[in-house]
Each structure stands twice: as structure tokens, then as C-alpha cells.
Amino acid sequence: MFSEREIYLGLQRKEFLPYLQPMFDLIDGSFIGAEVLARWIHPERGMLMPSAFLDTVIEKGMMDDVFFELLEQGLDVHRYSSHGALPMKLAFNVHPVQLANKDFAIRVNSVLRSHAVSASNVSFELTESGSLDDGSSTFENLYNLRVMGCGLVIDDFGVGYSSLQRLFELPFTELKIDASFVASILTSPRCSDIVESILALANTLEMTVIAEGIETECQLSKLRELGCSFGQGYLYSKPLSPDEMLCWLEEGEGRAWLPL
Numbered sequence: 001m002f003s004e005r006e007i008y009l010g011l012q013r014k015e016f017l018p019y020l021q022p023m024f025d026l027i028d029g030s031f032i033g034a035e036v037l038a039r040w041i042h043p044e045r046g047m048l049m050p051s052a053f054l055d056t057v058i059e060k061g062m063m064d065d066v067f068f069e070l071l072e073q074g075l076d077v078h079r080y081s082s083h084g085a086l087p088m089k090l091a092f093n094v095h096p097v098q099l100a101n102k103d104f105a106i107r108v109n110s111v112l113r114s115h116a117v118s119a120s121n122v123s124f125e126l127t128e129s130g131s132l133d134d135g136s137s138t139f140e141n142l143y144n145l146r147v148m149g150c151g152l153v154i155d156d157f158g159v160g161y162s163s164l165q166r167l168f169e170l171p172f173t174e175l176k177i178d179a180s181f182v183a184s185i186l187t188s189p190r191c192s193d194i195v196e197s198i199l200a201l202a203n204t205l206e207m208t209v210i211a212e213g214i215e216t217e218c219q220l221s222k223l224r225e226l227g228c229s230f231g232q233g234y235l236y237s238k239p240l241s242p243d244e245m246l247c248w249l250e251e252g253e254g255r256a257w258l259p260l
Contacts, residue, residue, distance in 0.1 A: 002053060004060045015041050016066055018074040019239035022248075023091075023210060023232040026224055031249075033089030035125070035232060036074045037239050038066065054095075063095050064104075068111065075115040075122075077242045081249050088249075091123045091153060102137040105144035112148075123151030123174065132166075139170070146171040153210075158198060167205065175202050179213025182233070185222050196226050203227075 010016055020034035040048040057066050074090050081088055098104050112119055124145060132138055146152060153174040154166060158181060166172065177198055184191040195211075202209045211223050214233030223231060240248055 002056045004062065007053070007057060007060060007062050007066075010040060010042070011062075011065055011069055013043075014069075015043070016069050017041055017241060018070045018077070019241055020074070020077065020090075020245045021232050021239040022237045022245075023230060024236050026211075026220060026229055026231050031088065032230060033091065033121075034245065035091045036070060036093070038070055038093070039239075039241075058095065058097055063098055064101065064107075067092070067094070067098060068107070071108070071111055072115075073242065075111065075117050077245055078117055078121065079115060080246055089121045089123065089151075091125050091151075093155070094124045094126055096126065096132045096138070099132065099138040099141045102140065104137075105141045105148070108145065108150070109148055119145075119149035120151075123153050125153040125155040125176065127155045142170055146173075156212075158194065167201075172207065174208040174210060177209060177211045177228070179233070182211050182213045182219055182223070183215075186218055192222070192226070195223075195228070199227050 017039050018036045019039045020036055022034050023032050024030065025032055038050045038054075040053050042048050045052075057063055071092060074092065078088060078090055109119070112122065126132070142152060151173045152171060153176055154172050155176045156178040157175040159178045175198065177195060181191055181195050185195055186192075199209055208230065209228055211228050211231035212233065214220055214223065214231045214235045216235060219233075220231070220235060237248070
């Protein structure tokens with residue numbers, strides 16, 4: 001358990017960093033963007049994953065503080081990368097509790113404008129298993145983000161209970177196939193059928209699909225066979241620190257990645 005002061009000091013000292021996991025076109029290997037993942041570089045405990053601190057951050061009412069710190073830093077990476085020949089899109093994870101704040105979308109818009117980043121280059125991911133507040137602020141924020149031009153993504157699609165309802169009610173533009181399906185796609189015909197069904201549904205709804213957790217070339221080949229066009233995972237790249245990401249882009253590794 002972390003104290004509110006410890007989290008506050010972590011923010012002041014820039015210990016919370018955005019780690020970026022590249023996303024790729026699975027057909028031609030081209031780099032398309034990155035998911036921004038939270039990391040706390042704690043001076044005593046080392047690198048902490050969200051599972052170690054997120055619950056406490058939410059309990060202390062500091063979710064927006066951490067989120068907007070990561071948004072600012074992530075957009076800095078976007079700005080520096082766009083100075084070269086390879087602009088990128090960024091996907092940020094949003095917790096449902098943030099959407100209950102009626103000013104959330106307004107504040108996002110202000111940050112995007114201050115960084116001169118087009119909303120079309122930013123998307124926001126909500127976990128499919130997360131519980132959205134039914135209040136009007138939640139729906140207004142989501143619709144306002146879409147009106148601004150941001151993408152809306154259902155993360156971990158297929159592992160919760162309300163997927164189809166959300167697709168009907170909310171203006172999502174993308175689905176992310178949960179890594180657990182990708183892990184079993186070669187050994188479970190039923191799992192493969194589910195992935196194929198998700199792809200067919202997304203195609204009907206004109207939504208983009210991104211597969212998470214791609215770790216082997218065989219998984220990649222199967223996803224291509226089923227018609228999945230985009231993905232991310234350790235086969236391509238681990239999550240990178242901002243400095244690592246910029247070096248990776250400058251070295252040209254983001255221009256194309258084609259397995260042998």
C-alpha cells in the first residue's frame with residue numbers, strides 16, 4: 001500500500017513514466033503506433049507495474065493526476081517522433097472512474113491542443129471487463145471524445161460480459177482481442193473460431209481489430225490467415241521507455257518489421 005504523499009512525490013519527481021509498446025500492420029510489417037502503458041520507477045522498489053499501484057491510486061482519488069502526467073509525457077514522445085518521417089498514433093488506457101468526471105473530455109482536448117497533436121492520432125482504451133458508470137457524464141465524455149476525433153477502443157474484448165451491449169450503446173471504433181485468445185489460438189479450435197467470429201463482427205461494424213500478446217511467428221501466421229490486420233506483442237517489441245522508443249524510431253526499426 002502506498003500513501004497519498006508517496007504517489008504525490010512520485011508525480012513531482014517524474015517517477016511515473018509512459019512505456020510504449022509498438023503496434024504493427026500484420027500484413028506488411030509497418031509500424032502504426034503504440035499503446036501507452038503506465039510504469040512507476042520507484043526509488044526503492046524499482047519498476048512497478050500498474051497491478052502494484054493502480055488500486056491505491058484510484059482509492060486515493062489520484063487517477064486523473066497519474067493519467068494526465070502520462071498523457072503529457074506520451075504526447076511529448078509523439079511530438080519528437082513526428083519531427084522525423086514517421087508520425088505515430090498513441091493509445092492511452094482510461095479507467096471508468098475517470099469518465100464520471102464531466103470535465104474529462106474537455107481537459108483531454110486542452111492537453112491535445114497545447115501539444116498541437118491532432119485528436120485523430122490519439123485513442124483511448126477501456127477494458128471490456130471494467131464496469132462503466134451509467135451516469136450521463138460517462139456517455140457524454142465518450143461521445144465528446146469521438147466528436148473531437150479520438151478513437152475509442154474496447155480492450156480485452158471477449159473476456160467480459162457486456163461486449164455486445166457496449167458496441168450497441170457506445171461509439172467505439174476499435175476492438176482489441178485479448179492476449180488469452182492469441183495464446184490459445186493454435187491449440188484450441190474453439191478459440192480460433194471465437195477470434196474468427198470477433199473479426200467478422202468487427203468487419204460488419206467497420207471497426208478496426210488489434211490482436212494483443214503476439215509472441216510467436218506461428219500465432220502471427222494464424223492471425224493473418226483469419227484476417228486480422230493489426231497487432232502487438234513481444235514478437236515485435238517489448239514496451240519501451242520514452243528514450244528507448246525515440247531511439248528505436250530513429251534507428252529505423254519502426255519502418256517495417258517482417259518475420260523471416
